[in-house]
Amino acid sequence: MESLEYSLSQSVLEHLSSLYNLSGLKLEFQATRKNFEGDITLVLFPLLKQTSQNPSVLGGKIGTHLIEQSPFVSRFNVVSGFLNLSISDAFYISFLEDFLKVKDYGHINVDRGAPTIMLEFSSPNTNKPLHLGHIRNNLLGNSVSNILEANGNHVIRTQIINDRGIHICKSMLAWQRYGGGETPESSGLKGDQLVGKYYVMFESKYREQVTDLVNKGNLQEEAEKKAPLLLEAQRMLRDWENNNSEIRNLWAQMNQWVYDGFEATYQKLGINFDSYYYESETYLLGKSIIQQGLDKGVFYTQDDGSVWIDLTDEGLDKKLLLRSDGTAVYMTQDIGTASQRVADHPHVKGMVYTVGNEQNYHFKVLFLVLQKLGYSWADSLFHLSYGMVDLPSGKMKSREGKVVDADDLIEQMKNTAGNIAAEHGKIDGLNQDQRDELYQKIGLGALKYFILKVDPKKKILFDPEASVDFNGNTGPFIQYAYARIQSLIRRVEGGLKLHSDLSLVDKEKEVLKHLSTYPVVIKTAGEQHSPALVANYLFDLVKLFNSFYQNVSIFAEEDQKLQSLRLLLCQAVSNNIESASGLLGMTLPDSM
């Protein structure tokens, strides 16, 4: 209801400042509570001090003024400190007219001057396949990107790929030793699954060696450090850093398998990226920036040669930036990557990092370090932090294989969707391809909605069984409503006209009121772009539509004008479901 709210605000502020001596006032409108008469409410309490009036007098003055000035305000009443305004049908009718004309209502166009935001998400390690945690990350990152775009920003979807380190060497070593030249083609495995298989194999062989050493009289701790496989993996890492060509080739090949595998998963999720950054390409830049910081005196060196920053003044600790042997740590690489990104996109106005909340501290430190280095862009960084996804059986542990694999999960959701659809027996007219497509849409819709409807900060208890519930506050419920509307619209032939002399019944008015408060328009401030908000908004809209559908007989032989109005209203609801679902990355089937 932004435009309405805005024009009312302006009118009220003008009026008030002509009567009183006011400064810096901002009016907050809110939807009127159900039990009170009215559509939109102005809270008067904040205005009382400056005007030194009691609520009923002030409310009366504003109310009468609005009725005289605004064609859209038809009645008002004041209850304690709340001024409730009733909005006229004329407003809603003209709103509906506008709504139907505009494609993607609520989306702001991205033009040349639009701010550029880089949003990092996914960012996997290259030694194992994606799991359920990555799915939450991907869905969140993608959805927030969509929402930022809808708010008129130019968004660059990016990743940092952790492509070097001991973990990859472990996979490489196990493959060299036990792989027998196996490739994705020869094994029929997805590349990431194949590489992950050898990572798991390394861990189990390594464990064997450790127990062996312990049985021969070594202490557990020693054994873990002395096991030949580990020593060999470490040597491999050194060879990699020394540019040993054989190791580099193997590394490049296995990483490529993983990238291809990831790409297949992203495609299934409907996600793509505009740019990729690799740790192997930015950690050197990070090291050189540390050197610059040393020169500037932002950092300091310890006796052993390691480099640190002291953040005790900020209430944090001291933090290591370079090891005593001069090699980079995680933080070093992140500093390099951030700097590289700004170098590549000089107009970037902000960077968002989609990373789990176990790294809250890390990002606090990273942002502080960048600020202290004096980068102008360092105060427009945001950590999009999210809670873990736990299973009913407990925490996920990738080393113990206690993870829900992303590909498996997607497949499972699809199958469940298929089973339910088959039970209902409404798919007889579809061939196999069409069915597959439909199950994919439903299964993924369920998964996406289930995860996105929850506030990012909160942890999710993911119960695979419960997530596939097709009733209640779920993705398929939304999709089903949409399909029904499509089916309705298909039945109607010919053009429809909107007549302005209609008066609305309560249900219609409620639906229009809801449509006019589209979340993208009302929530444009900073971090408020929550997919959860969009999801809950969508659900409310569908509930409203259902009650409208129930109480209004669309097919009864009644006034042509009324029929037009109702069908156009259905059209508007369906446009809105489509547009809001798009923000969540959901696709909608025309029938199901």
Added chain:
RNA sequence: GGCCCAGUAGUUCAACUGGAUAGAAUAUCAGAUUUCGGCUCUGAGGGUUGGGGGUUCGAAUCCUCCCUGGGUCACCA
């Protein structure tokens, strides 16, 4: 132990960032309806917002002290 986050109906989640009597879904119970659809609709019960104290016209929300759970404090990433 220090720091960070969470705690809301039996359960899963909301609450427009300080506004009115804390709302939905689900489950349970009672009715209505079946037009294009597995449905849909109406109503009922269900709450000390983890607990105490404070701030003010007004607190789930802000401050403070406790309780519970999770995370983090690595020359890991």
